[in-house]
Amino acid sequence: MVHPSASAGALLHHVRTGRAHSRAELVALTGASRNTVSARVDQLIAAGLLEEGGRGWSTGGRPPTLLQFNARAGCVLAVDLGVTSVDVAVTDLSAQVLATVGHPIDIAEGPGPVLAEVDRLAQLVLAEAGRTPADVCAVGIGVPGPVEFSTGRPVHPPIMPGWHDFPIPSAFARYDCPVYADNDVNVMALGEMGVAGSVEDVLVVKVGTGIGCGIVVDGRVYRGAQGSAGDIGHISVPAPGGRPVVCRCGNENCLEAIAGGGALLRDAQAAGLPVGSTRELVELAARGDGPTLELVRDAGRTIGTVLASLVNFFNPHRIVMTGGVAQAGAPLLAGIREAVYGRSLPLAARALDITVSDAPDLSGRLGAALMAIEGFLDEESVTRLLPADEPGPARAALRGSSPTR
Ligand SMILES: [Zn+2]
The missing domain is CATH 1.10.10.10 (Winged helix-like DNA-binding domain superfamily/Winged helix DNA-binding domain)
Known part of the structure; x- marks a missing residue:
């Protein structure tokens, strides 16, 4: 034993x-x-x-x-699926990118056309990296909605019409290997932990159009009973000025309806600021535009009040901010820090580190690669890859014996 x-x-x-x-x-x-x-x-x-x-x-x-x-023993496909674009990478078994390509998509076209495009891009990057489908040991994919991790099926994803209950792994049947699908924030959280991993308790908070949180416990992503842990975008917060704001989920005064990227854009346009997208708004704030800075800082304070409660409840070592709005950097962090350090219990806040991701663009792909690699090389799978202990027919070599889901 x-x-x-x-x-x-x-x-x-x-x-x-x-x-x-x-x-x-x-x-x-x-x-x-x-x-x-x-x-x-x-x-x-x-x-x-x-x-x-x-x-x-x-x-x-x-x-x-x-x-x-021997990181060259195989490769994995890493897919970072967003609402308007997808990035596909092929990496070695240490998550080193061998080739990568990005392309615009519209997630609302549904799983058929979108996953066909992902398949085309995957073949493109494999060819560029000089690998074949038979070299692929596992596939990891992050999607912008809740996913039942055990089956890789999205569950009523609010911004992915037509994707409910679609078995995402089935789109990668040509690879004859395990396929892991999870929501983008959990995948980004893995990416933030990096190849060496971590033993820390971390909250990775994505502020994009919506707001979500990857919960890392002892270096592992915590998904909860049904896989929806960390969906903090729909926690109720006080409405600014007391006027209720209806969220896309149907409830009033959800965090993302008041402080997400979509909400910021709405408020900026209502205030007459010259912005047509969240990206433009973030760029304006980065250039130091006063009214935009104030909006971003206010959003930071609102997000911070929710994070303060999470800090009291969860006592993380650190919080990492990521996503499009997090790229605004300083003003968002200032608002968040003000609320978190002002409202968290001293013991929980004393050593707490709140930062912005070093590479918000990369963490989705890196995390998808790490999810695939961790799955391929988990304890049980590795045992199946080894030559047999007992005399008798040798087990199948590395390639042929990968488990399928
Ligand atoms: Zn909501």
Whole structure:
């Protein structure tokens, strides 16, 4: 019986994320015996997932042989599906982008035409990266609406007409590999954690047209019972000036109806500001336009009052802001910080870090790639990729044995 923390999948994870670089470090990290670790490492090398390379520093005696993850053992498709555009990337197994392409789409055209376009783009990037469909180990896709993660089906997505209950994984049947679909905010949250991952508790808050939140607990995305955890856009907030605002969900005074990108644009146009899109509004604020700055800052305060409650409830290490409106940067952060630090309990707020994402454009693709890679290389899947322990017919090699959903 292998201790779970010393399974082949766990050992691979430690090397892949940079936590261990040699058999000795794996022994130290897992507490497993040298023999167990060596046998598992040999299996991972035989499966083409680990490689030996170079010598480490010796602390007396023979210097250890270094281990490295063979990120070229396969590739994944990463799809960041938005309301008006899609980005498709092919990455290696360390989420390094090999080729990527973006294209305008209209999500309201429905799953048929939109996923046909995604399929066309995927073939394009694969060819550009010099890979074939048979090289694809997993597909990850983020979509702008709630998704039942276990089946990859959107559930009454408000801005994706025609997508309800559509099995997104079925659109990738040509790849004969697992397909993981989740809502864009959860995917972005994974992207923000990066390849090395994290053990922190983090809220990743996307302020685009709508507002959503990816909840990361101990470095893992928390999805809740049905997968809708973090849907903070429809939390009720006080209406400015006491006049109720109707949300697209039908309720009044939802957070995103008052402080989302769509709401900002509505208010800016009502105030006579010369803006035709949220992007133009954010650019105007970035140039220091007074009235626009004030609108963005007000939105920050409103978002901050909700985040203050979340901070009291969840006590995160940090909050990362992302999405189109978050690119306004300073004025949004100022409003958010004012409300969060003013209203959170001192113990929760003392060490809390609130920042804007370093690469809001990339985190969707990176997160989709990481979701696919984590799924392909989770503990159970890795065990299936290994040569058999027992004498007998060898298991199928790396390519042929990937599980399908
Ligand atoms: Zn609502």
